Amino acid sequence: xxxxxxxxxxxxxxxxxxxxxxxxxxxxxxxxxxxxxxxxxxxxxxxxxxxxxxxxxxxxxxxxxxxxxxxxxxxxxxxxxxxxxxxxxxxxxxxxxxxxxxxxxxxxxxxxxxxxxxxxxxxxxxxxxxxxxxxxxxxxxxxxxxxxxxxxxxxxxxxxxxxxxxxxxxxxxxxxxxxxxxxxxxxxxxxxxxxxxxxxxxxxxxxxxxxxxxxxxxxxxxxxxxxxxxxxxxxxxxxxxxxxxxxxxxxxxxxxxxxxxxxxxxxxxxxxxxxxxxxxxxxxxxxxxxxxxxxxxxxxxxxxxxxxxxxxxxxxxxxxxxxxxxxxxx
Amino acid sequence: xxxxxxxxxxxxxxxxxxxxxxxxxxxxxxxxxxxxxxxxxxxxxxxxxxxxxxxxxxxxxxxxxxxxxxxxxxxxxxxxxxxxxxxxxxxxxxxxxxxxxxxxxxxxxxxxxxxxxxxxxxxxxxxxxxxxxxxxxxxxxxxxxxxxxxxxxxxxxxxxxxxxxxxxxxxxxxxxxxxxxxxxxxxxxxxxxxxxxxxxxxxxxxxxxxxxxx
Numbered sequence: 001x002x003x004x005x006x007x008x009x010x011x012x013x014x015x016x017x018x019x020x021x022x023x024x025x026x027x028x029x030x031x032x033x034x035x036x037x038x039x040x041x042x043x044x045x046x047x048x049x050x051x052x053x054x055x056x057x058x059x060x061x062x063x064x065x066x067x068x069x070x071x072x073x074x075x076x077x078x079x080x081x082x083x084x085x086x087x088x089x090x091x092x093x094x095x096x097x098x099x100x101x102x103x104x105x106x107x108x109x110x111x112x113x114x115x116x117x118x119x120x121x122x123x124x125x126x127x128x129x130x131x132x133x134x135x136x137x138x139x140x141x142x143x144x145x146x147x148x149x150x151x152x153x154x155x156x157x158x159x160x161x162x163x164x165x166x167x168x169x170x171x172x173x174x175x176x177x178x179x180x181x182x183x184x185x186x187x188x189x190x191x192x193x194x195x196x197x198x199x200x201x202x203x204x205x206x207x208x209x210x211x212x213x214x215x216x217x218x219x220x221x222x223x224x225x226x227x228x229x230x231x232x233x234x235x236x237x238x239x240x241x242x243x244x245x246x247x248x249x250x251x252x253x254x255x256x257x258x259x260x261x262x263x264x265x266x267x268x269x270x271x272x273x274x275x276x277x278x279x280x281x282x283x284x285x286x287x288x289x290x291x292x293x294x295x296x297x298x299x300x301x302x303x304x305x306x307x308x309x310x311x312x313x314x315x316x317x318x319x320x321x322x323x324x325x326x327x328x329x330x
Numbered sequence: 331x332x333x334x335x336x337x338x339x340x341x342x343x344x345x346x347x348x349x350x351x352x353x354x355x356x357x358x359x360x361x362x363x364x365x366x367x368x369x370x371x372x373x374x375x376x377x378x379x380x381x382x383x384x385x386x387x388x389x390x391x392x393x394x395x396x397x398x399x400x401x402x403x404x405x406x407x408x409x410x411x412x413x414x415x416x417x418x419x420x421x422x423x424x425x426x427x428x429x430x431x432x433x434x435x436x437x438x439x440x441x442x443x444x445x446x447x448x449x450x451x452x453x454x455x456x457x458x459x460x461x462x463x464x465x466x467x468x469x470x471x472x473x474x475x476x477x478x479x480x481x482x483x484x485x486x487x488x489x490x491x492x493x494x495x496x497x498x499x500x501x502x503x504x505x506x507x508x509x510x511x512x513x514x515x516x517x518x519x520x521x522x523x524x525x526x527x528x529x530x531x532x533x534x535x536x537x538x539x540x541x542x543x544x
Contacts, residue, residue: 006406014382101519238518
Protein backbone atom coordinates (compact mmCIF):
# COMPACT_ATOMS: atom_id res chain seq x y z
CA UNK A 1 0.00 0.00 0.00
CA UNK A 2 1.21 3.47 -0.87
CA UNK A 3 2.14 5.72 2.06
CA UNK A 4 -0.38 8.41 2.88
CA UNK A 5 -0.84 11.35 5.19
CA UNK A 6 -3.55 10.72 7.77
CA UNK A 7 -5.78 13.59 8.80
CA UNK A 8 -8.33 13.14 11.57
CA UNK A 9 -11.31 15.48 11.33
CA UNK A 10 -13.53 15.99 14.40
CA UNK A 11 -16.08 18.32 12.84
CA UNK A 12 -17.51 18.95 9.38
CA UNK A 13 -15.61 22.25 9.42
CA UNK A 14 -12.34 20.38 9.94
CA UNK A 15 -13.24 17.96 7.14
CA UNK A 16 -13.88 20.85 4.72
CA UNK A 17 -10.63 22.48 5.80
CA UNK A 18 -8.72 19.23 5.27
CA UNK A 19 -10.27 18.68 1.84
CA UNK A 20 -9.30 22.22 0.83
CA UNK A 21 -5.71 21.66 2.00
CA UNK A 22 -5.45 18.21 0.36
CA UNK A 23 -7.54 18.29 -2.84
CA UNK A 24 -6.53 14.71 -3.74
CA UNK A 25 -7.47 13.29 -0.34
CA UNK A 26 -10.08 10.58 0.13
CA UNK A 27 -12.57 10.58 2.99
CA UNK A 28 -12.59 7.43 5.12
CA UNK A 29 -15.53 6.39 7.28
CA UNK A 30 -15.95 2.65 7.92
CA UNK A 31 -13.16 1.96 5.45
CA UNK A 32 -14.75 -1.24 4.20
CA UNK A 33 -14.48 -0.14 0.57
CA UNK A 34 -11.64 2.38 0.57
CA UNK A 35 -9.16 0.50 2.77
CA UNK A 36 -9.91 -2.73 0.89
CA UNK A 37 -9.19 -1.05 -2.46
CA UNK A 38 -6.04 0.57 -1.03
CA UNK A 39 -4.79 -2.91 -0.11
CA UNK A 40 -5.44 -3.96 -3.72
CA UNK A 41 -3.60 -0.90 -5.06
CA UNK A 42 -6.74 0.23 -6.90
CA UNK A 43 -7.09 3.28 -4.64
CA UNK A 44 -3.79 5.10 -4.05
CA UNK A 45 -4.64 8.29 -2.13
CA UNK A 46 -1.82 10.61 -1.02
CA UNK A 47 -3.91 11.66 1.95
CA UNK A 48 -6.80 10.09 3.85
CA UNK A 49 -9.20 12.13 5.97
CA UNK A 50 -10.62 9.97 8.74
CA UNK A 51 -14.08 11.40 9.47
CA UNK A 52 -15.13 8.91 12.16
CA UNK A 53 -14.52 11.51 14.87
CA UNK A 54 -17.32 13.75 13.57
CA UNK A 55 -19.83 12.79 16.26
CA UNK A 56 -22.51 15.15 14.95
CA UNK A 57 -22.99 12.88 11.90
CA UNK A 58 -23.62 9.66 13.86
CA UNK A 59 -27.20 10.22 14.95
CA UNK A 60 -30.39 9.27 13.13
CA UNK A 61 -34.07 9.96 13.84
CA UNK A 62 -36.90 7.92 12.35
CA UNK A 63 -39.66 9.42 14.50
CA UNK A 64 -40.36 12.53 12.39
CA UNK A 65 -43.82 13.12 10.91
CA UNK A 66 -42.44 14.68 7.74
CA UNK A 67 -39.16 12.93 7.16
CA UNK A 68 -36.69 10.37 8.47
CA UNK A 69 -33.21 11.79 8.99
CA UNK A 70 -29.98 9.76 8.98
CA UNK A 71 -26.53 11.15 9.76
CA UNK A 72 -24.03 10.02 7.12
CA UNK A 73 -21.92 8.27 9.77
CA UNK A 74 -24.76 6.22 11.28
CA UNK A 75 -23.77 2.57 11.06
CA UNK A 76 -25.70 0.19 8.79
CA UNK A 77 -26.36 -2.34 11.58
CA UNK A 78 -27.84 0.26 13.95
CA UNK A 79 -30.16 1.69 11.32
CA UNK A 80 -31.21 -1.77 10.04
CA UNK A 81 -32.40 -2.71 13.56
CA UNK A 82 -34.37 0.51 14.16
CA UNK A 83 -37.88 -0.54 15.26
CA UNK A 84 -39.74 2.19 13.36
CA UNK A 85 -37.86 1.32 10.18
CA UNK A 86 -38.51 -2.41 10.57
CA UNK A 87 -42.25 -1.78 11.07
CA UNK A 88 -42.98 1.13 8.73
CA UNK A 89 -40.23 1.03 6.10
CA UNK A 90 -39.25 -2.64 5.79
CA UNK A 91 -37.59 -2.07 2.40
CA UNK A 92 -35.10 0.35 3.99
CA UNK A 93 -34.31 -2.01 6.88
CA UNK A 94 -34.02 -5.04 4.61
CA UNK A 95 -31.78 -3.25 2.12
CA UNK A 96 -29.37 -2.77 5.02
CA UNK A 97 -29.47 -6.16 6.75
CA UNK A 98 -29.46 -8.13 3.52
CA UNK A 99 -26.18 -6.39 2.63
CA UNK A 100 -22.77 -7.66 3.75
CA UNK A 101 -22.38 -9.33 7.16
CA UNK A 102 -23.11 -8.04 10.66
CA UNK A 103 -19.39 -7.37 11.17
CA UNK A 104 -19.24 -5.21 8.03
CA UNK A 105 -22.56 -3.51 8.88
CA UNK A 106 -21.15 -2.61 12.31
CA UNK A 107 -18.27 -0.86 10.53
CA UNK A 108 -19.84 0.62 7.42
CA UNK A 109 -21.49 4.04 7.45
CA UNK A 110 -24.60 4.98 5.47
CA UNK A 111 -22.81 7.71 3.54
CA UNK A 112 -19.90 5.44 2.70
CA UNK A 113 -22.29 2.69 1.67
CA UNK A 114 -23.88 4.98 -0.91
CA UNK A 115 -20.42 5.53 -2.39
CA UNK A 116 -19.42 1.85 -2.36
CA UNK A 117 -17.47 1.13 -5.51
CA UNK A 118 -18.18 -1.63 -8.01
CA UNK A 119 -17.21 -5.27 -7.40
CA UNK A 120 -16.29 -5.71 -11.10
CA UNK A 121 -13.38 -8.16 -10.96
CA UNK A 122 -11.53 -6.33 -13.74
CA UNK A 123 -11.72 -3.10 -11.75
CA UNK A 124 -10.61 -4.74 -8.50
CA UNK A 125 -8.12 -7.08 -10.15
CA UNK A 126 -5.76 -4.39 -11.41
CA UNK A 127 -3.14 -5.15 -14.06
CA UNK A 128 -3.17 -6.69 -16.62
CA UNK A 129 -6.90 -6.09 -17.03
CA UNK A 130 -8.10 -3.01 -18.85
CA UNK A 131 -10.54 -0.84 -16.92
CA UNK A 132 -11.69 2.63 -17.90
CA UNK A 133 -12.87 3.26 -14.36
CA UNK A 134 -9.46 2.48 -12.84
CA UNK A 135 -7.27 3.80 -15.67
CA UNK A 136 -9.28 6.14 -17.92
CA UNK A 137 -8.82 5.33 -21.60
CA UNK A 138 -7.41 1.85 -21.02
CA UNK A 139 -10.48 -0.02 -22.27
CA UNK A 140 -12.95 -2.41 -20.67
CA UNK A 141 -12.03 -6.06 -20.15
CA UNK A 142 -15.56 -6.87 -18.95
CA UNK A 143 -17.11 -6.21 -22.37
CA UNK A 144 -16.61 -9.53 -24.12
CA UNK A 145 -15.14 -10.94 -20.90
CA UNK A 146 -16.67 -12.79 -17.96
CA UNK A 147 -19.71 -10.54 -17.69
CA UNK A 148 -22.02 -12.78 -15.63
CA UNK A 149 -22.45 -10.17 -12.90
CA UNK A 150 -22.28 -7.08 -15.10
CA UNK A 151 -24.91 -4.48 -15.79
CA UNK A 152 -27.88 -5.03 -18.08
CA UNK A 153 -29.04 -1.43 -17.80
CA UNK A 154 -27.14 1.85 -18.05
CA UNK A 155 -23.94 0.45 -19.56
CA UNK A 156 -21.89 2.17 -22.24
CA UNK A 157 -19.27 0.97 -24.74
CA UNK A 158 -16.73 2.04 -22.08
CA UNK A 159 -18.04 0.37 -18.93
CA UNK A 160 -20.65 -2.15 -17.80
CA UNK A 161 -19.66 -2.29 -14.11
CA UNK A 162 -22.61 -2.94 -11.81
CA UNK A 163 -23.36 -0.57 -8.95
CA UNK A 164 -23.17 -3.00 -6.00
CA UNK A 165 -25.06 -1.25 -3.19
CA UNK A 166 -28.51 -2.04 -1.82
CA UNK A 167 -29.43 0.88 0.46
CA UNK A 168 -29.16 3.46 -2.32
CA UNK A 169 -31.62 1.41 -4.39
CA UNK A 170 -34.20 1.50 -1.59
CA UNK A 171 -33.57 5.23 -1.05
CA UNK A 172 -34.19 5.93 -4.74
CA UNK A 173 -37.54 4.12 -4.52
CA UNK A 174 -38.55 6.48 -1.69
CA UNK A 175 -37.33 9.73 -3.35
CA UNK A 176 -34.74 10.29 -0.63
CA UNK A 177 -32.41 13.30 -0.73
CA UNK A 178 -28.94 14.09 0.58
CA UNK A 179 -27.65 17.14 2.40
CA UNK A 180 -24.25 17.81 0.89
CA UNK A 181 -21.84 20.26 2.48
CA UNK A 182 -19.14 21.94 0.44
CA UNK A 183 -16.96 25.04 0.27
CA UNK A 184 -20.01 27.04 -0.89
CA UNK A 185 -22.31 25.80 1.85
CA UNK A 186 -25.07 23.20 1.96
CA UNK A 187 -27.09 21.90 -0.97
CA UNK A 188 -29.78 19.25 -1.39
CA UNK A 189 -29.17 16.44 -3.87
CA UNK A 190 -31.70 13.72 -4.71
CA UNK A 191 -30.12 10.28 -4.13
CA UNK A 192 -31.23 9.44 -7.67
CA UNK A 193 -28.95 12.23 -8.96
CA UNK A 194 -25.91 11.12 -6.94
CA UNK A 195 -24.59 8.43 -9.29
CA UNK A 196 -23.66 9.12 -12.90
CA UNK A 197 -24.09 6.85 -15.87
CA UNK A 198 -20.66 5.68 -17.02
CA UNK A 199 -20.92 7.18 -20.53
CA UNK A 200 -17.43 7.94 -21.80
CA UNK A 201 -16.09 8.81 -18.31
CA UNK A 202 -16.66 5.72 -16.12
CA UNK A 203 -14.03 7.08 -13.71
CA UNK A 204 -16.44 9.88 -12.73
CA UNK A 205 -18.91 8.00 -10.57
CA UNK A 206 -20.85 10.66 -8.68
CA UNK A 207 -22.04 14.23 -9.03
CA UNK A 208 -20.33 15.29 -5.79
CA UNK A 209 -17.99 18.20 -6.47
CA UNK A 210 -14.41 18.20 -5.15
CA UNK A 211 -14.43 19.23 -1.50
CA UNK A 212 -18.03 18.11 -0.85
CA UNK A 213 -19.15 15.70 1.87
CA UNK A 214 -22.48 13.94 2.37
CA UNK A 215 -23.68 14.88 5.84
CA UNK A 216 -27.27 13.58 6.00
CA UNK A 217 -29.78 11.40 4.22
CA UNK A 218 -33.44 12.45 4.40
CA UNK A 219 -36.37 10.23 3.45
CA UNK A 220 -39.83 11.78 3.07
CA UNK A 221 -42.27 10.08 5.47
CA UNK A 222 -44.83 8.17 3.41
CA UNK A 223 -47.47 5.52 3.92
CA UNK A 224 -45.86 3.79 0.89
CA UNK A 225 -43.25 2.60 3.33
CA UNK A 226 -45.31 -0.01 5.11
CA UNK A 227 -46.12 -2.20 2.08
CA UNK A 228 -42.55 -2.32 0.89
CA UNK A 229 -39.83 -4.91 0.46
CA UNK A 230 -36.20 -5.15 -0.55
CA UNK A 231 -36.10 -8.45 -2.40
CA UNK A 232 -32.59 -9.67 -3.15
CA UNK A 233 -31.67 -12.73 -5.21
CA UNK A 234 -28.14 -14.07 -4.81
CA UNK A 235 -25.98 -17.06 -5.70
CA UNK A 236 -26.32 -18.08 -2.04
CA UNK A 237 -28.95 -17.26 0.54
CA UNK A 238 -26.95 -14.66 2.45
CA UNK A 239 -23.74 -12.61 2.40
CA UNK A 240 -23.42 -12.05 -1.33
CA UNK A 241 -23.97 -9.27 -3.83
CA UNK A 242 -27.26 -9.25 -5.73
CA UNK A 243 -27.69 -11.08 -9.02
CA UNK A 244 -30.83 -8.98 -9.10
CA UNK A 245 -32.73 -7.07 -6.47
CA UNK A 246 -35.78 -4.84 -6.30
CA UNK A 247 -36.95 -2.23 -3.82
CA UNK A 248 -40.71 -2.13 -4.22
CA UNK A 249 -43.48 -0.24 -2.44
CA UNK A 250 -47.18 -0.17 -3.27
CA UNK A 251 -50.38 1.41 -2.06
CA UNK A 252 -53.70 -0.16 -3.05
CA UNK A 253 -57.18 1.38 -3.29
CA UNK A 254 -60.31 -0.64 -4.05
CA UNK A 255 -58.30 -3.68 -5.15
CA UNK A 256 -56.27 -1.62 -7.62
CA UNK A 257 -52.74 -0.29 -7.46
CA UNK A 258 -52.84 3.36 -6.45
CA UNK A 259 -49.12 3.97 -6.53
CA UNK A 260 -46.14 1.70 -7.13
CA UNK A 261 -42.46 2.37 -6.64
CA UNK A 262 -39.89 0.08 -8.25
CA UNK A 263 -36.11 0.45 -8.09
CA UNK A 264 -33.62 -2.14 -9.32
CA UNK A 265 -30.31 -3.20 -7.81
CA UNK A 266 -27.49 -5.49 -8.95
CA UNK A 267 -28.46 -5.14 -12.61
CA UNK A 268 -27.53 -1.58 -13.55
CA UNK A 269 -24.56 0.77 -13.53
CA UNK A 270 -26.32 2.93 -10.92
CA UNK A 271 -29.39 2.62 -8.67
CA UNK A 272 -32.17 2.29 -11.24
CA UNK A 273 -35.70 3.62 -10.87
CA UNK A 274 -38.12 1.76 -13.19
CA UNK A 275 -40.74 4.47 -13.81
CA UNK A 276 -42.28 2.94 -16.94
CA UNK A 277 -42.99 -0.23 -14.99
CA UNK A 278 -44.47 1.79 -12.13
CA UNK A 279 -46.79 3.73 -14.44
CA UNK A 280 -47.94 0.55 -16.17
CA UNK A 281 -49.27 -0.77 -12.86
CA UNK A 282 -51.20 2.29 -11.71
CA UNK A 283 -54.95 1.69 -11.67
CA UNK A 284 -54.65 -2.03 -12.38
CA UNK A 285 -55.29 -5.04 -10.19
CA UNK A 286 -52.11 -6.64 -8.90
CA UNK A 287 -51.94 -10.26 -10.09
CA UNK A 288 -49.05 -12.54 -10.96
CA UNK A 289 -49.61 -11.58 -14.61
CA UNK A 290 -49.62 -7.80 -14.13
CA UNK A 291 -46.67 -8.08 -11.73
CA UNK A 292 -44.63 -10.06 -14.25
CA UNK A 293 -45.58 -7.66 -17.03
CA UNK A 294 -44.25 -4.83 -14.85
CA UNK A 295 -41.08 -6.85 -14.24
CA UNK A 296 -40.41 -7.31 -17.93
CA UNK A 297 -41.26 -3.65 -18.60
CA UNK A 298 -38.52 -2.73 -16.15
CA UNK A 299 -36.01 -4.63 -18.28
CA UNK A 300 -37.26 -3.47 -21.67
CA UNK A 301 -34.02 -1.60 -22.38
CA UNK A 302 -31.72 -4.38 -21.10
CA UNK A 303 -28.57 -5.04 -23.12
CA UNK A 304 -27.05 -8.45 -22.52
CA UNK A 305 -23.57 -9.84 -23.02
CA UNK A 306 -22.27 -13.37 -23.29
CA UNK A 307 -22.90 -14.66 -19.76
CA UNK A 308 -25.52 -12.40 -18.18
CA UNK A 309 -28.63 -12.82 -20.35
CA UNK A 310 -30.25 -15.10 -17.75
CA UNK A 311 -30.50 -12.14 -15.40
CA UNK A 312 -33.15 -10.40 -17.56
CA UNK A 313 -35.82 -12.98 -16.72
CA UNK A 314 -34.38 -13.37 -13.21
CA UNK A 315 -34.66 -9.63 -12.74
CA UNK A 316 -38.20 -9.45 -14.11
CA UNK A 317 -39.26 -12.26 -11.78
CA UNK A 318 -37.49 -10.56 -8.87
CA UNK A 319 -39.64 -7.46 -9.48
CA UNK A 320 -42.81 -9.57 -9.79
CA UNK A 321 -42.10 -11.46 -6.56
CA UNK A 322 -41.28 -8.21 -4.80
CA UNK A 323 -44.59 -6.69 -5.89
CA UNK A 324 -46.51 -9.68 -4.53
CA UNK A 325 -44.57 -9.64 -1.23
CA UNK A 326 -45.03 -5.88 -0.82
CA UNK A 327 -48.76 -6.00 -1.52
CA UNK A 328 -49.17 -8.77 1.07
CA UNK A 329 -47.80 -6.34 3.67
CA UNK A 330 -50.58 -3.73 3.31
CA UNK B 331 8.37 1.74 17.56
CA UNK B 332 6.61 1.45 20.90
CA UNK B 333 6.18 4.56 22.98
CA UNK B 334 5.10 2.80 26.16
CA UNK B 335 6.33 -0.53 27.50
CA UNK B 336 7.08 -2.91 24.66
CA UNK B 337 4.15 -5.35 24.65
CA UNK B 338 6.29 -8.03 23.06
CA UNK B 339 8.94 -7.63 25.77
CA UNK B 340 11.92 -9.94 25.55
CA UNK B 341 9.90 -12.50 23.60
CA UNK B 342 10.13 -10.58 20.33
CA UNK B 343 10.57 -13.13 17.59
CA UNK B 344 12.56 -13.04 14.41
CA UNK B 345 9.57 -12.24 12.23
CA UNK B 346 8.58 -9.27 14.39
CA UNK B 347 12.17 -8.05 14.40
CA UNK B 348 12.37 -8.21 10.61
CA UNK B 349 9.00 -6.52 10.27
CA UNK B 350 9.86 -3.72 12.65
CA UNK B 351 13.15 -3.07 10.84
CA UNK B 352 11.32 -3.08 7.51
CA UNK B 353 8.68 -0.66 8.69
CA UNK B 354 11.34 1.68 10.11
CA UNK B 355 13.17 1.50 6.78
CA UNK B 356 9.94 2.23 4.94
CA UNK B 357 9.37 5.51 6.75
CA UNK B 358 12.99 6.70 6.87
CA UNK B 359 13.33 7.59 3.18
CA UNK B 360 11.61 10.92 2.56
CA UNK B 361 8.82 10.36 5.00
CA UNK B 362 11.13 11.28 7.89
CA UNK B 363 11.51 14.72 6.42
CA UNK B 364 7.82 14.91 5.73
CA UNK B 365 7.18 14.08 9.36
CA UNK B 366 9.47 16.87 10.54
CA UNK B 367 7.71 19.30 8.23
CA UNK B 368 4.45 18.00 9.46
CA UNK B 369 5.29 18.59 13.09
CA UNK B 370 6.13 22.18 12.20
CA UNK B 371 2.80 22.42 10.37
CA UNK B 372 0.99 20.95 13.33
CA UNK B 373 2.50 23.52 15.62
CA UNK B 374 1.31 26.29 13.31
CA UNK B 375 -2.13 24.71 13.13
CA UNK B 376 -2.41 24.40 16.87
CA UNK B 377 -2.31 28.16 17.08
CA UNK B 378 -5.44 28.35 14.90
CA UNK B 379 -7.37 26.03 17.18
CA UNK B 380 -9.79 24.30 14.78
CA UNK B 381 -7.17 22.51 12.65
CA UNK B 382 -7.51 18.73 12.29
CA UNK B 383 -4.68 16.36 13.41
CA UNK B 384 -2.36 15.60 10.53
CA UNK B 385 0.17 12.78 10.54
CA UNK B 386 2.68 11.97 7.83
CA UNK B 387 4.51 8.87 9.05
CA UNK B 388 3.60 6.94 12.16
CA UNK B 389 0.71 7.82 14.43
CA UNK B 390 0.75 7.55 18.23
CA UNK B 391 -2.22 5.65 19.66
CA UNK B 392 -3.40 3.82 22.73
CA UNK B 393 -5.71 0.87 22.92
CA UNK B 394 -6.88 -1.56 25.59
CA UNK B 395 -6.66 -5.15 24.37
CA UNK B 396 -8.21 -7.88 26.51
CA UNK B 397 -8.03 -5.50 29.47
CA UNK B 398 -4.37 -4.54 28.97
CA UNK B 399 -3.52 -0.98 27.95
CA UNK B 400 -0.99 -0.45 25.16
CA UNK B 401 0.55 2.79 23.90
CA UNK B 402 2.36 2.54 20.61
CA UNK B 403 3.04 4.24 17.29
CA UNK B 404 1.71 2.68 14.11
CA UNK B 405 2.14 3.24 10.41
CA UNK B 406 -1.36 4.35 9.30
CA UNK B 407 -1.35 1.62 6.63
CA UNK B 408 -1.31 -1.09 9.33
CA UNK B 409 -4.51 -3.07 9.78
CA UNK B 410 -5.89 -3.86 13.22
CA UNK B 411 -5.28 -7.51 12.35
CA UNK B 412 -1.58 -6.96 11.67
CA UNK B 413 -1.29 -4.84 14.82
CA UNK B 414 -2.72 -7.66 16.92
CA UNK B 415 -0.82 -10.46 15.26
CA UNK B 416 2.54 -8.88 14.42
CA UNK B 417 2.99 -6.23 17.11
CA UNK B 418 1.03 -7.60 20.07
CA UNK B 419 1.69 -11.29 19.32
CA UNK B 420 -2.03 -12.11 19.58
CA UNK B 421 -2.40 -14.60 16.77
CA UNK B 422 -5.88 -15.84 17.65
CA UNK B 423 -7.59 -13.61 15.10
CA UNK B 424 -6.73 -15.24 11.77
CA UNK B 425 -5.79 -13.80 8.42
CA UNK B 426 -7.99 -15.63 5.94
CA UNK B 427 -8.82 -13.50 2.92
CA UNK B 428 -7.57 -10.15 4.31
CA UNK B 429 -10.38 -8.46 2.29
CA UNK B 430 -13.48 -8.71 4.46
CA UNK B 431 -14.91 -11.77 2.79
CA UNK B 432 -14.38 -14.63 5.26
CA UNK B 433 -14.81 -13.46 8.88
CA UNK B 434 -11.74 -15.29 10.24
CA UNK B 435 -10.37 -12.04 11.72
CA UNK B 436 -13.52 -11.14 13.70
CA UNK B 437 -12.80 -9.23 16.93
CA UNK B 438 -14.87 -7.02 19.23
CA UNK B 439 -14.26 -3.27 19.36
CA UNK B 440 -16.11 -1.55 22.20
CA UNK B 441 -18.21 -4.71 22.39
CA UNK B 442 -19.22 -4.78 18.72
CA UNK B 443 -17.99 -7.41 16.28
CA UNK B 444 -15.93 -6.06 13.40
CA UNK B 445 -13.41 -7.35 10.88
CA UNK B 446 -9.85 -6.66 11.99
CA UNK B 447 -8.53 -6.97 8.43
CA UNK B 448 -10.55 -3.98 7.17
CA UNK B 449 -10.09 -1.85 10.28
CA UNK B 450 -7.10 0.47 10.06
CA UNK B 451 -5.19 0.07 13.34
CA UNK B 452 -5.32 3.82 13.96
CA UNK B 453 -9.10 3.57 14.26
CA UNK B 454 -8.59 1.56 17.46
CA UNK B 455 -7.14 4.63 19.18
CA UNK B 456 -8.94 5.07 22.50
CA UNK B 457 -10.99 1.90 22.03
CA UNK B 458 -11.40 -1.38 23.89
CA UNK B 459 -10.59 -4.50 21.88
CA UNK B 460 -11.47 -8.08 22.81
CA UNK B 461 -10.01 -11.08 21.02
CA UNK B 462 -10.37 -14.82 21.41
CA UNK B 463 -7.36 -14.77 23.78
CA UNK B 464 -9.36 -12.72 26.30
CA UNK B 465 -12.38 -15.02 26.55
CA UNK B 466 -11.28 -17.53 29.17
CA UNK B 467 -12.21 -16.79 32.78
CA UNK B 468 -9.66 -15.79 35.44
CA UNK B 469 -9.12 -19.45 36.37
CA UNK B 470 -8.63 -20.41 32.71
CA UNK B 471 -12.16 -21.83 32.36
CA UNK B 472 -13.61 -21.77 28.88
CA UNK B 473 -16.33 -19.34 27.79
CA UNK B 474 -19.67 -21.17 27.27
CA UNK B 475 -19.34 -20.56 23.51
CA UNK B 476 -15.88 -22.17 23.43
CA UNK B 477 -17.20 -25.19 25.36
CA UNK B 478 -20.23 -25.42 23.05
CA UNK B 479 -17.96 -25.55 19.98
CA UNK B 480 -16.15 -28.49 21.57
CA UNK B 481 -19.38 -30.20 22.62
CA UNK B 482 -20.80 -30.03 19.10
CA UNK B 483 -17.63 -30.71 17.06
CA UNK B 484 -18.20 -27.30 15.49
CA UNK B 485 -14.87 -27.38 13.66
CA UNK B 486 -12.49 -29.57 11.74
CA UNK B 487 -9.32 -27.70 10.82
CA UNK B 488 -10.10 -24.89 13.29
CA UNK B 489 -8.74 -22.00 11.24
CA UNK B 490 -12.05 -20.14 11.13
CA UNK B 491 -12.95 -21.03 14.73
CA UNK B 492 -11.67 -17.94 16.62
CA UNK B 493 -13.62 -15.72 14.20
CA UNK B 494 -16.68 -17.98 14.43
CA UNK B 495 -16.62 -17.86 18.23
CA UNK B 496 -16.18 -14.08 18.43
CA UNK B 497 -18.99 -13.63 15.88
CA UNK B 498 -21.19 -16.13 17.71
CA UNK B 499 -20.83 -14.42 21.10
CA UNK B 500 -21.78 -11.10 19.51
CA UNK B 501 -24.67 -12.78 17.68
CA UNK B 502 -26.10 -13.95 21.00
CA UNK B 503 -25.53 -10.61 22.77
CA UNK B 504 -27.19 -8.71 19.91
CA UNK B 505 -30.31 -10.83 20.34
CA UNK B 506 -29.88 -12.45 16.94
CA UNK B 507 -29.76 -16.07 18.16
CA UNK B 508 -33.50 -16.60 18.72
CA UNK B 509 -34.08 -19.08 15.87
CA UNK B 510 -31.97 -21.31 13.61
CA UNK B 511 -32.80 -19.08 10.62
CA UNK B 512 -31.76 -15.94 12.43
CA UNK B 513 -28.51 -17.53 13.63
CA UNK B 514 -27.73 -18.65 10.09
CA UNK B 515 -28.39 -15.16 8.71
CA UNK B 516 -26.36 -13.38 11.39
CA UNK B 517 -23.48 -15.88 11.21
CA UNK B 518 -23.33 -15.78 7.40
CA UNK B 519 -20.26 -13.55 7.37
CA UNK B 520 -18.10 -16.36 8.79
CA UNK B 521 -17.16 -18.95 6.21
CA UNK B 522 -16.09 -22.48 7.17
CA UNK B 523 -14.43 -24.32 4.31
CA UNK B 524 -14.63 -27.60 6.27
CA UNK B 525 -18.41 -27.21 6.30
CA UNK B 526 -18.96 -27.53 10.05
CA UNK B 527 -22.04 -25.33 9.83
CA UNK B 528 -24.47 -27.75 11.49
CA UNK B 529 -22.18 -28.08 14.49
CA UNK B 530 -21.70 -24.31 14.64
CA UNK B 531 -25.47 -23.75 14.60
CA UNK B 532 -25.96 -26.28 17.41
CA UNK B 533 -23.14 -24.70 19.41
CA UNK B 534 -24.59 -21.20 19.12
CA UNK B 535 -28.00 -22.49 20.20
CA UNK B 536 -26.53 -24.24 23.24
CA UNK B 537 -24.40 -21.28 24.32
CA UNK B 538 -27.27 -18.84 23.75
CA UNK B 539 -29.22 -20.66 26.46
CA UNK B 540 -26.25 -20.62 28.82
CA UNK B 541 -25.31 -17.00 28.19
CA UNK B 542 -28.87 -16.06 29.17
CA UNK B 543 -29.08 -13.23 26.67
CA UNK B 544 -30.69 -14.82 23.59
